[in-house]
Amino acid sequence: MLWFVGLGLSGPDSISLETEKLLKDADVVYLENFTSPIEKSNLTKIKKLVKGEFKIGKRWMVEDGREILKNSKTKKVVLLSYGDPYIATTHIELRTRAIQEKIKTQTIHAASSLTAIVGECGLHYYKVGKIVTIMKEFPTLTTVYYTIYENVLAGNHTILLLEYNQDEKFFLEPKKAFLSFLEAEKEQKRKVVSSSTFVIVASRIGFKNQQIVAGKISSLKNTKFGKPPHTIIIPGKLHFTESDALKVLAKCYDKPFDNSSKIKKISTQMIEKYVPIIKKSLKEISSHYKNSKEFQVVLENAELYIQDAEKFLEEGKDEVAILSIGYADGLVDALRMAKGFEPKM
16 A cells, blocks of 8 residues: 655644544654655654654655655655645655556645745735746756746736756746846847846745745845745736735835736737848849839739738738838848848848
8 A cells, every 4th residue: 555645834743633643543654755845853743653663765765766665665754745645746646656556556745835835925826827947057948938927928927836856956046036137038039038027936835934025026036935845936917806905914125016017918029029130131122113104013912901901910910011021021021132232131
């Protein structure tokens, strides 16, 4: 038998009577410690509850899973973790393997920091978009950047989990994450994140010393967030009840505002960028074809494609709008090349 058991938000202090009895009866208890840091005092409390064999389940051990599954075939085994056991995809995969190997599984669910954070900040949980983890290595920020973009564009909130490495005792600081956002913006240039972006930093949710602060990134750059774990939330479109709750539940350095209002679709950005450029190029090249009647149809078509692009964008037909401006650009380039000029773009 293999039990997947959640400790909830406060570790041993929030343990249920059912879990306490299970820990006393289990032959082997693995305490998973790679999804959240565990204080020594809490580790001692958990050890005292276990009557059988007690082991720390490091990432490699849980991911490999062979030892846990082998013991589960003949013993009563518990995999213990903070929060809810199935927030970690590794645990779901292990349970799937256990069932495939004809091992019985049971679960004791508990409160998760993910659901708790949203409520503690006063936000509406149904407005949470795709959740993403920020790693310390910069290349991963492209995915993070476009996740924020897609969520905020849809008016949704983005929960950003910060990397925790148990072996290196490393937890990514919010300030370093902010710097990474701004670096990603310099590279991608989609106007998704700036020093004026409104963010929420939730620290140690569920613990007695939890802290929630909010404001522009520029306003939080000198803030001391204290010990981890920390989670960053970038709000999308805030309902007035969310704004009102946030002002009460968090220390707000700035009045909450809507990040979504500043975000534009990539198609809109492209049309806004290229239409003026192509219009200018068309006007410049038209003067070279004043006496060439055979090219007037081409000039007219280029103008019509530009107009179509703007019209289709207004109608929400983004793909057709991009195609139209692309056709206009192609005609203008052809006219320029016919006169021996280099294409503009």
